[in-house]
Amino acid sequence: MIYFSGLVVCLLVLTAEAKSGSGSKAFCADAQQCLVYNVTCNTDDYEVRSYESVKVAATIVKASTLEKAQMIGYSRLLAYFNGSNDMGVCMDPVAPALVRVPHKKDSDYFIQLALPSEYQGEPPIPNDDLVFFIQSIPATYYIRGYHGKKTGENDQKESKSLSHDLDSAGASYIKEYHVSAIYNKPGPEGNMYNEVAFLVMGEPVCED
Template identity: 30%
Template sequence: MLKAVGQVLFSSGLQHPTFTPVEAKASDYEVRTYHDTKWVSTSLSGMQWDEAMSTGFRRLFSYIQGNNQNKVKVEMTAPVSCRVDPGPGPACETQFTVSFYIPEEHQASPPEPSDPQVFVEHRKEFAAYVRTYGGFSNEKMKREELQKLMVSLQRDGAPYRDDPYYAAGYDSPFKLTNRKNEVWLLKKEVQE
């Protein structure tokens, strides 16, 4: 019980996906290679990033609370990631994919979701540029931090993909200080 309360209040002790840090050219972002992993995900279409995150989080939280084929509870992990695939125009719907990393003990055989809107996603190894920032993140902050990351990458001549892009949050809404948020842009491979 104390461990669970501590995790909610301080977000400590949560499992994270493994990655290998790569030396960056600057101090305002990191380069990481994320290893091959499985995530539980849900996709939504809409116009509002924060609304999609909230709806997606609720679906995935239900899954880890036992709404899965095995009826097993799955430990909370960090971060909660949101892949954003922008629509073709300014007034077009965006595709949001909200995901929880599946803990190590379930990586080989994740419980199958009961909700048809939830699925297990196998993410192949990928490289990302990562910018970290604090505070209670919202849609405006995510967009500003993504813009800052793009400016830094352009400054350094680092090849990146414009879309999709990701936001990642590491903390419970009850954690008040030392909050950790990230935005990720995928590294563009030379052959792309």
């Protein structure tokens, strides 16, 4: 776990390198750099992946819906990546964009974008005090992907479905929140590739 201002923040972590990991290349067609990961196993209902540590730009948003949190949080982070920093440089964030979605009402959304590999060591300082850096920790996740528009309704439907399947499999995982990932820019029909993920506790369950 990572602690920030008294808030327990467990991140879906990334390896910010200009290459793709197993299964990620097709998802990252719109990105200059994309996460890489190791696949532990696959079942009919989910994939188990492990991620390494990386530095991310992040912000915390209090909002009533995922849509509002994304709009506010991504605007802050994209302003930083588009030059609102002490060096005035523009950077391509590493895909995917991530949101820690709380399962308790009136809780904070934690939104992050990984820094590109060339700025992992000494990134430019954000002009906005609400944008900060965190070095994430290695972790393993249960993950399910789906296509469509990233809405709170779709995200909740997919996360509940994944949670049900994990419970049926006897998996142990963090249930207080899930992580929502967006890989693609919205197309004409909003047909983005998205993922929902739960943090694995103990040994992952790899059998149906």
